[in-house]
Amino acid sequence: MHFISEELENYTAQHSENEPELLAQLNRETHQKILQPRMLSGHLQGRVLSMLSKLIHPESILEIGTYTGYATLCLAEGLKQNGTLDTIDNNEELYDFQRKYFDKSEWATQINQHLGNALEIIPTLNRKFDLVFIDADKENYINYYEMIVPLMNRGGVIISDNVLWSGKVLEELKPNDKSTKVLLEYNRLLKEDPRVETVLLPIRDGLTVSRVV
Structure with missing residues (x-):
């Protein structure tokens, strides 16, 4: 769903930093070989993630939901020299695809892949985080956050x-639509939680930035 016209989206991308060549290759191969390529962050959102990471300059990043690793590499651009990025996904079929591109990047030794249930894996990491990206099953967003x-x-x-969920957050809630129900609760939680300050950006399918106070 386009929240602004496709022409305007293209203009914003054209007047943002260029997509790095490795990410352009990953983008192309994802669209050629992988199901649901619209899940990929893409050029504009990728540059937003890269910029935020560079501004934060994190030592420790956690990503929940790897898909083909596009956002992973964008986030890695801001890592400190000795920093680490832990990324979790439950799709073992994509593991080797992700690793191929991670190994082509300059952050190959800093990116740690984890395969399985994020709610079980996160407590085993034994570290604090400077930056977290949540892009996984919507029904667990509140569980991940807490x-x-x-x-x-x-x-x-x-x-x-995906906090705007193709505009479904503005539509009448269907009784069996659990993902939208959770996202509505999640957006309300981020707005009201005194532990964070939040801004919801209408970028692509909705991107919320929450700073822990």
């Missing part, structure tokens, strides 16, 4: 993707 907030360093940032 687990992550106590693990954030003060001033750390949580970025949440």
Whole structure:
């Protein structure tokens, strides 16, 4: 769903930083070989993630939902020299695809892949985070958030993707639509939670930036 015209979206992308060549290759191969390529962050959102990461300059990043690793590499651009990025996904079929591109990047040794249930894996990481990106199953967004907030360093940032859910957050809620129901609750939680300050950006499918106070 386009919240602004496609022409205007293209203009914003054209007047933002260019997509790095490695990410352009990943973008192309994802569209050629992988199901649901619209899940990929893409050029504009990728540059937003990169910019936020560079501004934060994190030592520790957590990503929940790897898909083909596009956003992972965007976030890695801001890592400190000795920093680490832990990314979690439950789709083992994409593991080797992700690793191929991670190994082509300059952050190959800093990116740690984890395969399985994020709610089970996160407590085993034994670290605090400066930056977290949530882009996984919507029904668990609140569960991920509640687990992550106590693990954030003060001033750390949580970025949440797909919070506008193709505009469904403005439509009448269907009785069996659990994902939209959870996202409505999640958006309300981020707005009202005194532990964070939040801004919801109408970028692509909605991107919320929440800073831990």
